[in-house]
Amino acid sequence: MYKFAKETYKYAFNFGWEIMKQRYERLMEIRRLIGQSQISSQDELMRLLEKQGFELTQATLSRDLKYLKVAKMPDDRTGYVYVLPGKEQESRRADLATTADYGFVSIDFAQGLGIVKTLPGHAGSLAYTIDQLNAYEVAGTVAGDDTILIIPRDGVTRHDLVSLLQLKVPGLIFQPVH
Amino acid sequence: MYKFAKETYKYAFNFGWEIMKQRYERLMEIRRLIGQSQISSQDELMRLLEKQGFELTQATLSRDLKYLKVAKMPDDRTGYVYVLPGKEQESRRADLATTADYGFVSIDFAQGLGIVKTLPGHAGSLAYTIDQLNAYEVAGTVAGDDTILIIPRDGVTRHDLVSLLQLKVPGLIFQPVH
DNA sequence: GTTTCTTTTGCAAATTTATACATTTTATTT
DNA sequence: AAATAAAATGTATAAATTTGCAAAAGAAAC
Numbered sequence: 001m002y003k004f005a006k007e008t009y010k011y012a013f014n015f016g017w018e019i020m021k022q023r024y025e026r027l028m029e030i031r032r033l034i035g036q037s038q039i040s041s042q043d044e045l046m047r048l049l050e051k052q053g054f055e056l057t058q059a060t061l062s063r064d065l066k067y068l069k070v071a072k073m074p075d076d077r078t079g080y081v082y083v084l085p086g087k088e089q090e091s092r093r094a095d096l097a098t099t100a101d102y103g104f105v106s107i108d109f110a111q112g113l114g115i116v117k118t119l120p121g122h123a124g125s126l127a128y129t130i131d132q133l134n135a136y137e138v139a140g141t142v143a144g145d146d147t148i149l150i151i152p153r154d155g156v157t158r159h160d161l162v163s164l165l166q167l168k169v170p171g172l173i174f175q176p177v178h
Numbered sequence: 179m180y181k182f183a184k185e186t187y188k189y190a191f192n193f194g195w196e197i198m199k200q201r202y203e204r205l206m207e208i209r210r211l212i213g214q215s216q217i218s219s220q221d222e223l224m225r226l227l228e229k230q231g232f233e234l235t236q237a238t239l240s241r242d243l244k245y246l247k248v249a250k251m252p253d254d255r256t257g258y259v260y261v262l263p264g265k266e267q268e269s270r271r272a273d274l275a276t277t278a279d280y281g282f283v284s285i286d287f288a289q290g291l292g293i294v295k296t297l298p299g300h301a302g303s304l305a306y307t308i309d310q311l312n313a314y315e316v317a318g319t320v321a322g323d324d325t326i327l328i329i330p331r332d333g334v335t336r337h338d339l340v341s342l343l344q345l346k347v348p349g350l351i352f353q354p355v356h
Numbered sequence: 357g358t359t360t361c362t363t364t365t366g367c368a369a370a371t372t373t374a375t376a377c378a379t380t381t382t383a384t385t386t
Numbered sequence: 387a388a389a390t391a392a393a394a395t396g397t398a399t400a401a402a403t404t405t406g407c408a409a410a411a412g413a414a415a416c
Binding site: 041042043058061062063065066072159 | 392401402403404405
């Protein structure tokens with residue numbers, strides 16, 4: 001939804017001399033389409049624009065996207081998606097946990113249990129985060145000061161567990177300091 | 179700066195069975211490089227990694243970047259830059275004004291002056307924002323309720339003015355409602 | 357209206373990025 | 387340790403994106 005209804009924003013770009021009206025309408029439409037749907041290539045976007053009655057080549061689209069500062073980012077669903085400036089964050093918030101500093105140090109396995117090492121004092125909060133995932137794979141956790149014991153359910157492999165954590169706790173493995 | 183010094187994070191990925199140590203070190207280095215410098219192509223990144231002693235092909239890099247969810251976004255300086263997830267925002271904060279809702283409607287020119295129309299009551303705040311730019315091009319502004327008069331300095335063209343505003347007030351032209 | 361200057365766009369080529377497939381490497385199981 | 391399974395990587399190629407250049411379209415100046 002844009003602030004100006006079509007009728008209105010049509011004139012929002014009247015620079016006094018009928019500049020680039022068509023181009024700006026196209027740019028608006030591009031923003032709308034990208035904000036609304038998961039677009040993963042310029043050709044795909046081009047086809048959508050053509051349906052709307054715009055005529056253009058992919059080369060122009062490349063320039064438009066550059067002008068609009070639209071980024072192309074990897075996406076689990078579609079492979080890659082175009083995202084509007086400022087919207088990148090939102091699209092990453094699907095996961096429960098945020099990219100906070102968990103104090104994670106390492107994970108190891110023994111006796112069918114996962115042993116997570118953390119910085120001193122960080123075990124509790126990371127264990128809590130893991131509990132909050134409510135994941136089937138995790139039967140329960142026990143936290144000390146700098147160590148967490150993860151008890152996997154029967155049949156859950158260490159690999160399943162690592163996958164789960166990597167998927168649901170982004171930033172756990174690669175955690176830069178702010 | 180990473181939380182774990184090299185010596186430490188070397189072992190942060192000991193999953194109990196010597197998994198992918200080399201790969202993870204490379205991934206860490208990629209994150210470091212991308213966070214630190216303005217990298218605009220995979221080949222460029224590859225060369226940097228080779229200097230660090232890593233051996234790999236561009237294909238692997240493409241996969242690594244996908245895994246790390248590194249986005250490629252347009253950048254005024256370098257054309258395009260790779261950005262870490264969560265860091266996109268920061269790289270856009272160089273400009274004074276933020277992507278707020280300015281109530282901007284249109285801009286026109288007459289008598290050598292710029293006439294900006296805004297939504298009712300928005301003239302004052304947008305004029306203030308423009309004043310805060312402290313731009314040479316603008317000798318001064320006068321704001322009513324929904325209209326701003328911009329007085330350009332001698333020799334400043336309407337084009338200069340539009341360029342200035344587009345450059346310094348991102349989102350002025352394309353402003354989606356939140 | 358005509359001329360001049362600027363911007364936009366398409367075309368084609370260059371560059372950059374992604375991926376299918378085969379191979380190697382690494383982990384898991386027996 | 388051997389066999390099996392899974393993951394990572396290179397090679398070659400396909401796909402996608404960017405860009406130089408020339409033409410067209412649009413504004414500005416005259």
